[in-house]
Amino acid sequence: MPDFFSLSRHLTEEERQIQKTVRSFVDARVLPVIADHFEAGTFPTELIPEIASLGLLGCNLQGYGCAGLSEAGYGVAMQELERGDSGIRSFASVQGSLVMYPIHAFGSEEQKNKYLPEMAKGKLVGCFGLTEPDAGSNPNGMLTVAKEDGDGYVLNGTKRWITNGNLAHVALVWAKLHNKDGEVRGFLVPTDTKGFEARPIHKKMSLRASVTSELIMEDVRVKKDALLPGVRGMKGPLSCLTSARFGIAWGVIGAATACYDSALDYAKHRVQFGGKPIASHQLVQAKFAEMLTQITTMQLMATEVTRLKNEKQLRPQHVSMIKRNNVRDALGIARVCRDILGGNGITLEYPIMRHLMNLETVYTYEGTHDVHTLILGQDATGISAFE
Amino acid sequence: MKILVPLKRVSDPDNANKVKVTGGKLDASGLEWKPNPFDEYAVEAALRLTENGTNTKARVGEVVVVTFGPKEAETTLRAALATGADKAIRIDALDDALDGDVVARALKALVDKEKPDLVLLGKQAVDGDSNQVGQLLAEYLGWPQATFAASIKSNADKALIVSREVDGGALNLKLTLPAVVSVDLRIVAPKSVTSIHTPATHTYPDGVRFAALMAIMAAKKKPMTEVKLADLVTDAATKIKYTGFELPPSRKAGIKVKTVAELVEKLKNEAKAL
Numbered sequence: 001m002p003d004f005f006s007l008s009r010h011l012t013e014e015e016r017q018i019q020k021t022v023r024s025f026v027d028a029r030v031l032p033v034i035a036d037h038f039e040a041g042t043f044p045t046e047l048i049p050e051i052a053s054l055g056l057l058g059c060n061l062q063g064y065g066c067a068g069l070s071e072a073g074y075g076v077a078m079q080e081l082e083r084g085d086s087g088i089r090s091f092a093s094v095q096g097s098l099v100m101y102p103i104h105a106f107g108s109e110e111q112k113n114k115y116l117p118e119m120a121k122g123k124l125v126g127c128f129g130l131t132e133p134d135a136g137s138n139p140n141g142m143l144t145v146a147k148e149d150g151d152g153y154v155l156n157g158t159k160r161w162i163t164n165g166n167l168a169h170v171a172l173v174w175a176k177l178h179n180k181d182g183e184v185r186g187f188l189v190p191t192d193t194k195g196f197e198a199r200p201i202h203k204k205m206s207l208r209a210s211v212t213s214e215l216i217m218e219d220v221r222v223k224k225d226a227l228l229p230g231v232r233g234m235k236g237p238l239s240c241l242t243s244a245r246f247g248i249a250w251g252v253i254g255a256a257t258a259c260y261d262s263a264l265d266y267a268k269h270r271v272q273f274g275g276k277p278i279a280s281h282q283l284v285q286a287k288f289a290e291m292l293t294q295i296t297t298m299q300l301m302a303t304e305v306t307r308l309k310n311e312k313q314l315r316p317q318h319v320s321m322i323k324r325n326n327v328r329d330a331l332g333i334a335r336v337c338r339d340i341l342g343g344n345g346i347t348l349e350y351p352i353m354r355h356l357m358n359l360e361t362v363y364t365y366e367g368t369h370d371v372h373t374l375i376l377g378q379d380a381t382g383i384s385a386f387e
Numbered sequence: 388m389k390i391l392v393p394l395k396r397v398s399d400p401d402n403a404n405k406v407k408v409t410g411g412k413l414d415a416s417g418l419e420w421k422p423n424p425f426d427e428y429a430v431e432a433a434l435r436l437t438e439n440g441t442n443t444k445a446r447v448g449e450v451v452v453v454t455f456g457p458k459e460a461e462t463t464l465r466a467a468l469a470t471g472a473d474k475a476i477r478i479d480a481l482d483d484a485l486d487g488d489v490v491a492r493a494l495k496a497l498v499d500k501e502k503p504d505l506v507l508l509g510k511q512a513v514d515g516d517s518n519q520v521g522q523l524l525a526e527y528l529g530w531p532q533a534t535f536a537a538s539i540k541s542n543a544d545k546a547l548i549v550s551r552e553v554d555g556g557a558l559n560l561k562l563t564l565p566a567v568v569s570v571d572l573r574i575v576a577p578k579s580v581t582s583i584h585t586p587a588t589h590t591y592p593d594g595v596r597f598a599a600l601m602a603i604m605a606a607k608k609k610p611m612t613e614v615k616l617a618d619l620v621t622d623a624a625t626k627i628k629y630t631g632f633e634l635p636p637s638r639k640a641g642i643k644v645k646t647v648a649e650l651v652e653k654l655k656n657e658a659k660a661l
Contacts, residue, residue, distance in 0.1 A: 013462055017469060017603045025597050050592075055600035067600040077600065275643070 001083075001257045004296045007303050015073045022080035025054060030084035035348040037209040041202075043087065043167065044209065052122025056081065056092050058100035064116035066100070071309045075250035075302060083254035086358035087210030093251070094163045095119060097244035099126030099172050102186060105239070106230030111188060115170065127168035127191075127198075129159035129215050130237045136161075137371045138386075139174075140234055144217065146187060147178040153227070155187060155220040161365070165198040165213020172228075173217070174237050186228035186236050195220040206361040242316045245366050246309065249322040252330035252362060253298050255355045259330075260291055262350050263337035278340070287336050294329040301325060317379045324372035331359040388448040388544040388564075390433040391503035392472070393494055396420040396456060396463040397514040411631045415482070422463050425509025425570060431595040432574045433507045434471045436541055440585035443596070447584045448544070449473050451501060455480045455490060461611060468606040469598035475609070476501075480616040486627040487519030489620060494520070495527040496619035503565065504544070510535050510569040521569035531562045537573035541582035 008016065029047055037044050051057065055067035060074035069077065082089035100119050103111055118124040135141040144157025155175055165171070171189045176182040189196060195218045204212060228236065267279035267288070278284050301322045308314040334356035338345035346353050363369050378384045398406055402419035422430075430452065437448035452467040453476040454460050464475035478493060498506060511518035525532030533549035537557070540548040549568055551558045562568070573579060577590045598606075616623055644650045655661045 013465065014603050014607065017462075017466055017598070017606075018600055020466075021469075021598050021600070021603065028594060050597075053599060054597055055602075059600055068604065069600055073600070275640075 001261060002292055002295055003299070004292055005300065007299050010303055011072055011076065012070070015070060015076060018069065018073045019076040019080055021054070022056070022077050023083070025050070026080055026084040026088075030081075030088055031351075034085045034088070034209055035351075035354065038085070038087075038354050039208070039348055041204070041208045043091065043211045045167065047088070048091075048122045048125070051088075051092065052120065055120070056096075057120050057122055058096040058104070058116065060096070061100060061104045061116070064104070064112055065120040066104075066116065067120075071246075071306045072303075074247065075306055078247040078251040079254040081254065082251035083258045085209050085354065086251070086255055086362055087207050089247070089251045089254070090163050090207065090210050093244045093247050094128055095126055097247055098128035098240050099170070101243050102172060102228060102231070102236065102240050103188070106186065106228045106236060107188075108225070108229050110225065111228070115188070124169045125164055125167045127162050127164040127171050127213070127215075128237075128240065129162055129171050129173040131159060131161050133158055133160045133214075137368055139237060140184070142174065142176060142184070144173065144175040145178050146175040146185065149221070152221055152223045153187065155189065155217045155222065157217055159215040159217075161201070162198075162213045162215050163207075164211055165215055166200050166211050168198070171196070171198075171215060173215070184233055184236065186231065187222055187226045188228065189217075189220060189222055189226060193220050193222065206357045208357075238316070241366055242319050245319045245323040246305065246314075248362060248366055249298075249305065249319070249326045250302050252326050252359065253295065253302060255359060255362075256291075256295055256298065256326075256330035256333045259334045259337040259352045259355050260288075260295060262352055263340040264288065266341050266344070266350075284340060287340060291333050291336060294333060298326045298329055317375060320367065320372040320375040320379075323367060324369055324376070327359065327362050328369060331356070331363055334359055388437055388505060388541070389501075389503045390437060390448065390450050390505045390507050391494075391498060391501055392426070392429050392433050392450060392452050392467070393490075393506070393508045393520065394426040394430070394452050394454045394463055394467060395423045395509075395512045395514075396454065396460055397423045397512055406634075408632045408634050411633075413632050420459075420463065422466060423509050423512045423514070425511060425513070425572070427467075427509075427595050428572060428575050429507045429509050429570050430467050430470060430472060432536075432539060432570055432580050433505075434596070435580035435585070435591065436505075436507075436539065436582050438471070438584060440589040440591060443471065446471065446473060451476065451503065453478065453494070453497060455482075455485055455493070455616070457481065464611060465606045466598065468609045468611075469603040470596055471602070473609065475611045476614055477611065478614050478616055478619065484616075484623065484625065486625040487517045488523060488626045489616075489623055491520050491523035491527055492622075493616060493619040494524050497614070498524075498528060505547070505564060506530075506567045508567075508569050510571050521567055525567040528565075528567065530566050532567040532569075533560045533562055534569045535571045536568050537571050538576075538579040539568065539570075539574065539581075541580075543583055 059067040059069045062068045078089055103115050130139050132142050146153045146155050168191050171191055173187045173189050174184055197216045198213045201212045267284055268277050270278045272278055305322050337352045338356055374385045399419040399421040404417040407414040433450045437446050450472040451474050452464055452472045454464055455478045461477055508521050535551050536549045537552045538550040547562045549560045575594050577593055
C-alpha cells in the first residue's frame with residue numbers, strides 16, 4: 001500500500017496494530033471468498049461472528065461492549081475492510097455508524113442496553129431506513145409517516161436501497177410525525193413486527209456481496225419505547241450520515257490502494273514490445289504518477305479530517321469535501337487500473353473490476369457526488385442551490 | 388500451567404524496504420518488523436494450552452512472552468499481549484551482540500527466575516534460520532526437549548505427548564514437564580493442540596488468532612518489564628563471530644529463444660548445463 005508521505009507515522013502504536021490486525025483478517029478470511037460471493041450475489045454472513053469478535057462493529061463507540069477506538073483507529077479499520085470489499089465495509093458502516101451510533105447518541109438508557117451489546121456481538125443486525133423510492137437526495141421529502149395511537153405509533157411507508165435490510169433484526173426507520181408539522185423522528189422497529197416486510201433488490205451490478213433491500217411498512221405498530229428520544233428533525237439522520245461518511249472517506253482509500261497495488265504488480269510483470277515490462281512505458285508511468293498523487297491527497301485529507309474530528313472542529317461540509325473527493329478519485333483510480341490490466345482487468349481473478357463496480361454505488365450513496373458539490377458550493381458562495 | 392514463549396522480531400518480507408549491507412555489516416534502518424511466524428505459532432499453541440477453547444477470554448494458567456531487543460521491540464510483545472498473553476519481558480540487547488548461545492544462556496537464567504512449566508518457542512527464526520535456541524536451552528536447563536512439534540497433547544498439565552512429522556509418519560514423544568518444545572507450522576491446525584481444559588469436540592480456526600481491537604487497546608495496560616542482559620548473564624560474549632555479510636547477486640533477466648535448436652545450443656555452450 002503506497003504511503004508516499006509516511007503518514008502512518010502519525011498513527012499510534014495501537015492504531016498501527018489495529019491496521020495490521022484488520023489487514024490480516026481481510027487477507028485470511030475475506031479475500032479468499034469475496035470474488036465467489038460477488039459473482040453469486042451473496043453477502044458472506046459466515047464472516048459476521050468473526051467481524052464481531054474482532055470488535056469491528058460500532059468500534060468507535062465507548063462502552064456497551066464496543067471497542068472504543070480512536071477516530072484514526074476507526075478510519076484505518078474501515079480502510080482495511082474496504083481493501084477487501086466495499087460490501088463488507090458497508091455492512092460495518094451501517095451497523096456501526098448508522099444504527100449503533102444514533103442509539104448511542106440519541107437513545108434512552110434502556111435502548112442502549114437492549115441493543116448495543118448485542119449489536120457489537122453481531123447477534124443483532126441493524127439497518128437504516130431513510131431513503132425512499134421518491135425521496136433520495138432530498139430525504140426531507142419522505143412520505144413515511146408515524147401516527148400516534150394509544151400507547152404507541154403506527155408507521156406506514158416504503159424505504160428503498162436499504163443495506164442489510166434482509167439481514168436485519170431491527171430497522172432504524174425515520175418517519176414524519178402525523179399532525180406535528182411533519183417533524184422527523186427515528187423509530188427502532190423490530191423487523192418481525194406485523195406489517196413490516198423486507199424485499200431484497202436483485203439484478204444489481206454493484207455491491208453484489210452486500211444485501212440491499214426495500215422495506216415496506218403497512219400499519220406497523222410499535223410501542224412508545226421504540227422512539228429515539230434524543231433527537232428531533234433532520235439533524236438525526238444527517239448526523240448519522242456525517243459519521244458514516246467519515247468512515248467511507250477512509251474506506252475508499254482501501255479500495256483505491258487495492259486496485260493500485262494490483263495494477264502495479266501486473267505492470268511490472270506484463271511484458272510487451274521488446275522484452276520490457278509495461279511499467280517501463282511512459283504512458284503507464286504517467287498513470288501511476290497521477291494515481292500516487294491522488295492516493296496521497298486522499299490520505300492527507302483523511303489525516304486532517306481526523307484531526308479536526310479529534311479537535312471537535314469538524315463541520316459536515318468538511319466531510320462533504322472528503323467524501324466527494326476520495327470517492328471520485330477512488331473510482332477514477334479503479335478505472336485507470338482496469339485499463340492497465342487490459343482484458344485481465346475485467347475478470348474477478350483480479351480485485352479491480354469488483355472495486356470499480358462497487359465504487360459506482362459508493363459514488364451515489366451517502367449523499368451523491370453532485371449533492372456534495374452543491375453543499376460545498378453553498379459553503380463557498382453562501383447561496384443555496386437546492387431551493 | 389505457566390508457559391514462557393520467547394519471541395523474535397524479523398524483517399517483514401512484504402515491506403518495500405529490504406535489508407541492506409553497508410560496509411560488510413547488516414543495515415536494518417527503515418525496516419518494518421513482524422514477529423517470527425514460528426514464534427507466533429508458539430504463542431498460539433501456548434494460548435490453546437492455557438484456556439478452554441470455547442471461552443478464550445479466560446486463561447487457565449499463564450503465558451509470559453519474552454524478547455531480546457531495543458525499546459521498539461516492545462511492539463512485538465504488545466501484539467502478543469493483545470492476542471491473550473498475560474505479561475511481557477523485554478531483555479534489553481542489540482541484535483548484533485546476540486547469538487543462539489547467549490540467548491539460550493540468558494533464557495536459562497530467566498527460566499530460573501520465572502519458573503515456567505514449559506518453554507514453547509518457534510523451531511527457528513526465519514531471518515538467521517539458526518535453529519539453536521530451543522536445543523541449547525534444554526541442554527542448559529537439563530530439561531527434556533522435543534523439536535519441530537506438529538501437535539501437542541497435554542496430559543493433565545503434567546506431561547506432554549508431542550508429535551513430530553518425520554519421513555513416512557509421525558514420531559510421538561512423551562515428555563514429563565518441565566520441558567522445552569519448539570513448534571513447526573502444523574501446530575496451528577484446528578486440532579493440533581489438546582488439553583483437559585478444552586472439550587475434545589472443539590475446533591479452532593486454522594492459523595493464529597486475530598487480536599480483538601479492544602484487546603489491542605487494553606494491551607498497553609498489561610505488565611511489561613525490562614531486564615538488562617547483563618543481569619541475566621555475566622559472560623555476554625557470543626560464540627559465533629560474523630565476519631561479513633553480502634547480499635545474494637541480483638538475478639539477470641532471462642532471454643527468449645526462437646527455436647529448440649537455439650535452446651540446446653545455449654544450454655550446451657553458454658550455460659554448460661548439457
